[in-house]
Amino acid sequence: MPRRATKQTKFLMISAVAERFEIHPQTLRLYEREGLIRPARSSGNTRLYDQETLRRLEIILTLTRDLGVNLAGVEVILNMREQLDRLRQDLDQALDAVRREFAERRSDVARQHALVQVRGGALVKREP
Secondary structure (H helix, E strand, O other): OOOEOOOOOOOEEHHHHHHHHOOOHHHHHHHHHOOOOOOEEOOOOOEEEOHHHHHHHHHHHHHHHHOOOOHHHHHHHHHHHHHHHHHHHHHHHHHHHHHHHHHHHHHHOOHHHOOOEEEOOEEEOOOO
């Protein structure tokens, strides 16, 4: 389902995007049909391109123009990038949970059971 434009986001119309990237508007429509980009739509159903869509379009054009990747390959690469981003987010969340758990356990350790005691900021040899 197409996204609807919001008033807070800046958008470009298809003609401005085509001119900016030196591509035909039909190419943009093709990328949309292939599911590579998903421009928002105005209430009049005009395609509107936000910054996120423009960044994605830059990646697509780099892959096709500079690296010679076909559209099927572009789709695979974009899907892998999205999956990698999700995995990074999951890893960050897991690391945050481990850090929180470590901090909680560290604060719960009884100081009298430590191998080296600290008194008044100085290390003290522990007596057996």
